[in-house]
Amino acid sequence: MDISHVKPSVSGGAYRTQLGIAAEATVALFSGSLGGKQGLMIIPQAAKKLADRKDIEFVICGDGVMKIELQSAAADLPNVHFLPLQPFERLGELLSMADIHLLPQSAGAADLVLPSKLSGMLASGRPVIATCGSGTELNSVVSECGLWSRPRMPRRWQMPYANWPMTRK
Secondary structure, X not given: OOOOOOOOOOOOHHHHHHHOOOOOOEEEEXXXXXXXXXXXXXXXXXXXXXXXXXXXXXXXXXXXXXXXHHHHHOOOOOOEEEEOOOOHHHHHHHHHHOOXXXXXXXXXXXXXXXXXXXXXXXXXXXXXXXXXXXXXXHHHHHOOOEEEEOOXXXXXXXXXXXXXXXXXX
């Protein structure tokens, strides 16, 4: 993945405006293929537990076989927004919209290879919250730039947003 145009930035305002997200809100972003191996259902589960928090918004960007199921799970959640796959030219702006990048993985998937989307997340300069097993390569990387939990643990995914002060720099 060419990430030469992804740099730490406070941009992303156009996406926030498009989605009706306040500039001061914390945005947790998943961007990529909406496939079964990602364990994506943890996102609407965490969003539901944090629905009363008006300062935390979730954005799911991409297309794939899980999109309809995700949209259905988030249908009554005003803190979850969807975007279709975005043009590559806007990747830097999209990734800069995030205050936190989400990297859910199904149990076992995190042990196979590092997800290619991780390089863009890291280039954006934002922290990453991932699901992975301890001792995996993904765990080693994310431990240096964010937080991790084991797959299928949405309670642990709600805690960082509730207790982690976010500043966009």
